[in-house]
Every structure is written in structure tokens, then in C-alpha cells.
Amino acid sequence: MDKNTSITWLNLDDRTDCATYEKYWEESEHKRPHDHPGFLELVRPEHFQPAAVVCQHAEDARIIYPFFHCSVNSFLPFRDVRQSWRHLVSPYGYGGALFEGKVEHMQAASQAFECLLDQELKERHFVSEFVREDIFPARLARRAQGEVDQQPNVLVKLDRSPDEIWSNYKHAVRSNVNRAMKSGLRVAFDPEGEHLDSFLDIYYQTMTRRGAAGSYFFPSERFRQLAFSLGKRKATMYAHVYDQDQIVSSELLLLSHDTIYSFLGGSLASAFAKRPNNLLKHEVIQWGGRNGYKWLVLGGGLAPGDELFRFKQSFDPDHVVPFTLRRIIHDPNAYRFLEEVRREHEHRNGRCWLPVPGFFPRYLAPVENQQDEGNEELRRSGPQ
Template sequence: MIREIDAKYWDATSTYGYGGPLVDDTVTTDELDIMLKGLQDFLYEEGCVSLFMRLHPIINKERERPPAIGKIIKHGLTVASDLTKSEEEYWQETQNQHRRGIKKAMKMDVTTKVEALDEENAKIFSKIYEETMANVGATDYYFFDDNYYYNLSKNLQGRLLLITAYQEDKPIASSLYTACEESGIMQYHLGGTLDDYRKLQPAKLITHVARDWGRENNYKLLHLGGGLGASLDSLYKYKKGFSSPSEEFDFKTYRLIVNPEKYAELVAKVGLSEEDLNSDFFPLYRKKAALASEDEANRPA
């Protein structure tokens, strides 16, 4: 996504989530350096100051040495459930507290529906998700209008899975997943639970159903992501509880200062403290604006 700085200069950032670039396994690190240098030269001529990309924890290839162009930062771990195991195996690996939650939801007659995302059920999901974000005090960055979901359903047909939990025909929780047959990876995207029904723990049942669906449809991994800011917090522990021992992956970001002189000039104009200058926020010249607007677009997923 291109973001304007002034009439001449701009910078670019990847969308929130786990992106790329994806590099063929036959490409050597030396060859990758040549391509990245070509990219840097092209972006420089076009007026780009910096480039920020979130790397995919599973697909992005580990290399013997990092590329010489740009910088890769490791932020923390993400977790995934191995779907090649039997139902009995991953049930045994599920944390006791999560197993009790799943059983409680079933006992309280919570049912689930697995379907493709469309305009009709997107409205149901949106209502649940927005209430959840409001209850946790999420910033505007985490809210989406209806067009976002409609565009997802239109442009990612056959790649999206919606799992909604009901009690007495009332939708009480819902989660959205991407599913890619080519890679064998299911990915948790967004989800929420109505506050009045949290005690029924429908979200745990939804994750359990997602694992079953993935295993039955020959997927390899259900990637749940990590904690806030890729930290090993309570959210990370919650996700890890669905598969212990979990498959764990490093979440990294790639940063490229395309125009060092302009970058330094922009940072100097902002007037950051010593602490801010030593932070891993990127690009640094956007740090104050991001904090002021509580925009977390350039923070680790």
C-alpha cells in the first residue's frame, strides 16, 4: 500500500497480516540480493523512501544468511495446530481448560455452521465482530465497514471459511478463516463472541470445529497466529492451548530504507526521544503520528 509523504516522496507497507514476498526455493541468497538491489534502485527512482513488509511465518523460506539488502527483524512466535494428526491425537494435545470449554459449549446445546462467506452471513459476522472489538476497546484500525467483507467474499471465492456458533438459532460467535489448498494452510483471520454468551465458550468450540474441518479436507496446518505484537502473552497462550506441543514459527518483518538521506531528514524533523529512536518501529518518521492516532498498521501482527 502506497502512502504519500509529500508531493514527491512516498513509502509503502504490506497489508496487515502475513504476506510476502514469496521466493522460489531454487533462488539463492546471492540471487535474492541482486533482485532486492534492483527493487531498491527502482523504488528510489520512483520517489519511495522506505518499504515495510510482514513475512509469512510458514511459507517464507529460512536462509543460511539474511539478505544483504534491507533488514529482517524477528518479533516472536506464532502457533499452529497440526492437522495431519488424528482427531484423537489433537484432542489429547488440547489443553484441559480448552477441552472443558469445548465440552461445556456442546453441553449447553451450542451448535456450529460451516459455510462460505457471502453478503448475507457477512452481516451476521460483522455485527458479532464489531461488538467484540468495541468491548475490548479496539482502535479504529480494527473495525471494517460492510464493503470489506463483501469484497472478501467476491475476490476470495472458495478461499474463505466462516464458522458461526448458535444457541437456540441465535448467532453468538463467529470466526473467519482463509483456506489455501495449494499450501495446505488454514489461517485464522478475524473472530468475535457476543459478550452475553462468553461464558458458554463458543469460540473454543469454533476452533475445534475448524480443526475437524481442516483435517477432513486434507489440510496440513491451522495457523492461529501469535500474541499481541507477537509477544508471548495471554492471547499467545490461549492459542497454544489448542495444540500442545504446538507447531511454532518465527514471525518476522522486512524493512528497507530505500532513500537513506531522505529517511534521516524525515526522522530528524519528527524530533524523537532517544528511547523512540532505539525502538523497532518502522519507519521511525511515522512513529509519533501512529501513536497519536493509535494506528497500529506498522506494528507486528
């Protein structure tokens, strides 16, 4: 390995380390909003700590990787385990190890990073790592470890003429946008978050209506803090749909140098018939094109091919791309041991252990349709 390659671990709960990391973020070419400390604080799961590693390879190649980590022992089923083990998860949204530098350094830097990170995590007793990777894989360090699962996500290509974008919508979208306009709905953009209370009311109502997990009900104070961190860097934007003087649909957008990310939002059920969400997406697309953005990331559905995914796909059927989830086991023996500890814990409480299918790591999976103190805190923590 190149002796000039180094890796630095930064504890983002430490003010000095956080300031150092934020400087790296400011120097970043992409300024991915999901990497900023303000965003990390918004989506921070219960029991988890924010951290980042920065790998410097030569003078002009750098890899930045922010994440959350937790002590497995902090959860009820594992509190009697003597060995201290940890789990790592990337933030909700799009993340992974971001590479910046000359393309010719990508391969060597990636290999050095993966080797140094694996060594660092093993020394710190990490058992598992769950990564939500960037929707643009060319921006990521190349990783060989782990099993990957890919899910379809929708992008809208913005650097086209308004007529070309409009004609590429499915017929239902064009009809619904026209219906919204005829109903008198209008869209206003709110870069300062002046109408945050209206957004929160609609967002919480939407999450309640959908039966969302508790981990999606981010505290209101964290949204306010976001305005003083990421918002001041012009990396957030709220879009609101008005029916006369009432906001009936609202969305929080995240902004990088060339990409808009559709992040959180919702609509009032009473306004569904007027199709406010269709109009909101259309106006965000138009705004993004006028302001020089290349992509709008709409994301995927709750399950591949579901109604939510089909709604998003109707805005640009030609740009469906894979979103990668990476699951890495750094200590297979510890992983198996923790699974057995969890199984025994559930058995002692009179339950057959049937973890939520596909959840990683399995030893932290909440049990479907069953509740006790341990399972409830696992639901709130939401590693995935």
C-alpha cells in the first residue's frame, strides 16, 4: 500500500472533529447534502453516534465517508454480553464513500481505503456495516466487500427543454398537472423555510396516514436546526402547493451542485382530488431546469414496482437506475454469536424469533407484529 495513504477517524459529536470534517465537506466538489453534519443530525437514529473517516491518497485524491455507529450492547437483548461490539450504518438517503480527485487515482485510492477501513473497523470491534450507496455510482470509491441488493430508483433529467420534459411525462401526469392548475393551485418556493410549521403539519399527517415507523418522525427541532446549518449553505429548499391561502402539499428538497433530491414531504388528504403532488413535482422540475441543475432524484417506492414507484416513474420513464444497498459482515464469528444471543433472548420471552425479512443486521431486526421493551427500542433506532 502507498505509504502516503492515511485514514482519519472523526467523532462528529466532538466540536473540533466536527469542524475539521465540515471543512472537508466545504472543499468537496459535490457537496452532497446527505454528508453534511446538519443533515446527519436531522436523521440521527436513537442510540447512534455520528462519525466520519477521511482517507487521503496522494495529494489530489480523497475519500470521505460519514456514517452512524452504535454499541450493540446498548440494546436490551445484548446488555449482558461482555464483549463490546458495534454496528455501522450510513445515513438515511444516499451515501457511501465519496471519491474526489483524478480518475486515474480511483482504483488505487479505493483499494487502499477499503483495506484501511476494514482494519480500522476490526480494531474498533465492528461486526457489521450497512451502506445506502449514492445513486450516481461513479462518484463512489469502489468497494469489493459485502453482498449487494439493488432496487429501482427514478431520476428526472433536467438539462432538456421544457417541451421535451413535458412530452416525456406519462399522459396521466400531464392530465393531473392541468387539473391542478385549473383548480387554481399554485407552487411557491421557500428557501428560508419560513413556512416550516405548515410543512411539518403536512409531513407528520402523511407519515401517520401511511403508518410509518417511528424513526421517520424526525423531531421538529431538528428541522429548525437544519435551517441554521445546511440551509445557510443554500443546500435546502421547501416547495409548497397553495390552494388559495392554504398550503395543501409540501416538500423538503436537498440541493447539491448539480442535483436536486426529493427528500421528505406529503399532501393533505382533503386535497388529493386536485392532484397537488403532481403539480409540485412538475414545478420543481421546471425550477431545476431553469436554475442549471442536471438531475432530480425522485427515489423509489416502499417496494419495487409499487404504486409509489409507478407514480415517480411516470415523470421520466426513461431514467430508472439501480440504487445499491451494501451489507458487509466484518466479523462473521461475532455476527453468528449475536444472532444466537438474540434468538435465546426471544425464546426466554416466549417468542419464536422471526426477524423482519431482509433486515440487516439480522441480530438487530425488530420482530414483526410483536412488541416488548427490547423490540420497541430496536424499532425506534431504525438501523435500516
